[in-house]
Amino acid sequence: MIEVAKRLQTVEEYYFSKKLREVNVLMASGKPIINLGIGSPDLAPPTKVISTLVESLSHSNAHKYQSYQGLPELREAMVSFYRDQFNVYLSPTTEVLPLMGSKEGIMHISMAFLNEGDEVLIPNPGYPTYASVTKLVEAVPVFYDLTEENGWVPDIEKLEERDLSKVKIMWINYPNMPTGAVASEAVLIRLVAFAKRHNILLVNDNPYSFILNENPRSILEIPGAKEVCLEMNSISKTFNMAGWRVGMLMGNSERLSHVLKVKSNMDSGMFYGIQKGAIEALKCSKMWYVSLNDVYKERRELMWKLAEALNCTFDRKAVGMFVWARLPEGVKSEAFIDLLLKENHIFIPPGTIFGSNGEGYVRFSLCSPTDVIEEAIARVK
Incomplete structure (x- = not known):
């Protein structure tokens, strides 16, 4: 029997990969399951994006290998967007x-900068992939607390009390998933200063x-941030293109060159057509954002009603495409x-899939039409 790599003993299959099999079995047996789980936009991308993709298929370069760094015009569109x-x-x-x-x-950032035994500061609650990738590259996840009482932002004073000598990377995620919290400019300034003091690569x-x-913010706006920070962004949520797999990594040229060494050996x-479509998406006018958020506002109002029907509480100032709700005591x-499923x-x-500080919370996705959310409300009332 061929044994699997030891690194696989440190991680489990991604929660949604596993849980959705169970949900799909229930659906196949005839159960009318309403899935309010995953943040996969159900709305269409901008029309121009689709037509550009179709038109690109006849281009002479469309079906060849593409540059590891993406089309020059895609990179131009990304920096113009920023x-x-x-x-x-x-x-x-x-x-x-550009990233897929x-x-x-x-994964690429972790492989570029982490050695076995290096430590990584990871938010709790936070995106599970930060911890699983850290383990896969044989580094050590060190979780830091995010709490409702502290506005779901890092407590710098508590972090300073730790032994940070082995910490190489700190992951942050603002606006935050799963909580919807935003980090003020003051918080980002303090985080950049913290990273500088301890020679930590801070990745937002x-x-x-x-x-x-209403107030989009990049950590790269903070003076001096480029010295210690990288930032990832994506067209998945903003332009309803999650399945297209287009992201971007921004920051210091030397650090990006290290990431490129990894990336160029992995894809x-x-x-070509996806890149051309992404370029069009990044050119969208302000009306795109207004119309998109009008839809999400209507859905969020209904999701708040569903949360209230389940005796949950939540923060109406939270942003993003989820409602993070506290369960009854x-x-x-x-x-x-x-x-609820049964x-x-x-x-x-x-909430526990995002970390131990998620106990007592649940997350609702806004990626379902209003009639589906209304049906969910009717079922629990």
Whole structure:
């Protein structure tokens, strides 16, 4: 028998990969399951994006290998996007690297900078991939607390009390998933200063800036941030293109060159038509964001009603495409979602999949039409 690599003993199959099999079995047996779990946009991308993709298929270069660094015009579109949206100025030749989604970026950054035994500061609650990738590259996850009482932002004073001598990378994610919290400019300034003091690479994962958020912000806006920070972004949520797998990594040219060494050995470039479509998406006018958020506002109002019907509480100031809700006192997250699935045929993820500080919380996705959310409300009332 051929044994699997030891690194696989450190991680489990991704929660949604596993749980959705169970949900699909229930659906196949005839159960009318409402899935309010995953943040996969159900709306269409901009029309021009689709037509550009179709037109690109007849281009003479469309079906060849593409550059590991993406088309020059894609990089130009990405830096223009950052200039227009965040007032951040970057070089299109050296300070932006297109990615096949942010999850790829997490792996590539980790492989570029982490050695066995290096430590990584990871938010709790937070995106599970930060911890699983850290383990896969044989580094050590060190979880830091995010709490409702502290606005779901890092407590710098508590971090300073730790032994940080082995910490190489710190992951942050603002606007935050799963909580919807935003980090003020003051918080970002303190985080950049913290990273400088301790020689830590601070990476902000930033795909939710434009969903129900009136003040989009990049950590690269902070003076001196480029010295210690990288930022990932994505077109998945902003332009309803999750399946296209297009992300971007921005920051210091030397650090990006290290990531490119990893990336160039793991893929052979992004499909030409997808790059051309992404360029069109990044050119969208402000009306795109307004119309998109009008839809999400209507859905969020209904999701708040569903949360209230389940006796949950939540922060109406939170942003992004989820509602992070606190369960009634003493109710356990996984028991709650299993009961909801069994009795009401509604699936939502428990807060515990994002870390121990997610106990007592659940997360609702806004990626379902209003009639589906209304049906969910009717089932629980």
